[in-house]
Amino acid sequence: MWSSSVSDNRNSLSPEVTSLLEASIKLAKALKSSAILILSEVPYDFREIQNQFKSIRLIVATDKPKVTEAAKEDDIDFIELLHEPGTRQNQLGQSLLEGLADELISNGDSVVTLYAVFNREDVDTISVITLGDQLSRLTSRDLQRLETQVPLETLRLVVDLACEIGREGREGKSVGTMFVVGNHRKVMQMSHEQVHDPFRGYSRKDCKLRNPRVRESVKELAQIDGSFVIASDGTVVAAGRILDAPADGLTLSKGLGSRHWASAAISKATNSIAIAVSESTGTVRLFQDGVVVLRIEPMDQAMKWREDLIEPPPSTGD
Numbered sequence: 001m002w003s004s005s006v007s008d009n010r011n012s013l014s015p016e017v018t019s020l021l022e023a024s025i026k027l028a029k030a031l032k033s034s035a036i037l038i039l040s041e042v043p044y045d046f047r048e049i050q051n052q053f054k055s056i057r058l059i060v061a062t063d064k065p066k067v068t069e070a071a072k073e074d075d076i077d078f079i080e081l082l083h084e085p086g087t088r089q090n091q092l093g094q095s096l097l098e099g100l101a102d103e104l105i106s107n108g109d110s111v112v113t114l115y116a117v118f119n120r121e122d123v124d125t126i127s128v129i130t131l132g133d134q135l136s137r138l139t140s141r142d143l144q145r146l147e148t149q150v151p152l153e154t155l156r157l158v159v160d161l162a163c164e165i166g167r168e169g170r171e172g173k174s175v176g177t178m179f180v181v182g183n184h185r186k187v188m189q190m191s192h193e194q195v196h197d198p199f200r201g202y203s204r205k206d207c208k209l210r211n212p213r214v215r216e217s218v219k220e221l222a223q224i225d226g227s228f229v230i231a232s233d234g235t236v237v238a239a240g241r242i243l244d245a246p247a248d249g250l251t252l253s254k255g256l257g258s259r260h261w262a263s264a265a266i267s268k269a270t271n272s273i274a275i276a277v278s279e280s281t282g283t284v285r286l287f288q289d290g291v292v293v294l295r296i297e298p299m300d301q302a303m304k305w306r307e308d309l310i311e312p313p314p315s316t317g318d
């Protein structure tokens with residue numbers, strides 16, 4: 001039995017919403033989903049919903065401050081979305097990427113999602129999203145959202161390269177590496193050379209990542225210790241740099257080692273984007289301002305960039 005305590009600042013769970021929640025529990029059990037994500041326009045009694053979900057994790061995603069407040073008050077995992085005109089699909093995509101970055105869900109999970117399409121407030125729709133599919137549809141917009149000075153073209157080139165290195169390794173061996181993109185003068189000041197820099201002495205125009213030969217060299221050199229430094233225009237400025245930014249005050253998920261700490265620290269200290277490829281798992285993580293903002297799991301097939309998602313759903317009356 002649902003026992004939603006209706007207070008002034010919470011919306012009651014209508015019979016329709018309760019039925020949808022019950023259906024989502026059944027679906028999550030049948031599909032062995034670890035999480036049910038509610039893209040919520042209004043604050044419900046999230047604690048009661050989590051009680052009913054039992055071991056299935058409730059995740060609340062929203063761009064409404066009063067919903068975030070309610071989730072915080074109820075001690076429920078939440079994802080704050082940027083408030084911007086966007087389709088529900090975009091919001092869902094963003095929620096799942098953020099959920100992955102925060103390690104609330106993992107690649108391969110089937111996540112049951114609830115959201116409003118036809119109603120203005122209450123959830124009215126359920127879908128099941130398998131995260132492999134979602135990730136292969138990473139859009140350019142997901143990178144655009146990072147609101148960085150680094151042009152999208154450069155970010156895409158580096159993310160693609162990082163994913164290739166994570167997926168393929170080199171000569172049958174897995175390879176880990178890192179890239180720091182943007183604000184390269186400051187990054188150079190906050191790092192030092194360990195081995196002789198193979199890019200030194202070349203003119204800038206011979207070090208553009210747009211050039212496939214340069215990308216091949218980067219893949220080969222990814223085996224050396226340290227980081228690549230990339231200018232915003234996509235020029236490789238240096239390789240094998242050891243980053244010296246302090247990691248004070250940062251927090252990272254358990255299990256991430258020195259490469260990831262160095263990435264988080266440099267992104268915080270220099271306002272750059274750091275991209276780490278894990279040697280042990282091939283996972284690519286993007287760091288901005290000291291935190292993971294995007295996580296991409298290695299996939300069998302190359303990631304396909306899409307400029308946009310599917311047609312917008314009918315207006316929700318917003």
Ligand SMILES: Nc1ncnc2c1ncn2[C@@H]1O[C@H](COP(=O)(O)OP(=O)(O)OP(=O)(O)O)[C@@H](O)[C@H]1O
Nearest residue numbers: 176225226242243256257258259260262278279280
């Ligand atoms: N401050 C740093 N600057 C540049 N590179 C670094 C720095 N610290 C560590 N690294 C790189 O990370 C490598 C060691 O990675 P370590 O295994 O400790 O990290 P990790 O975060 O667990 O990464 P992985 O998942 O790849 O194992 C080093 O060989 C070096 O190339």
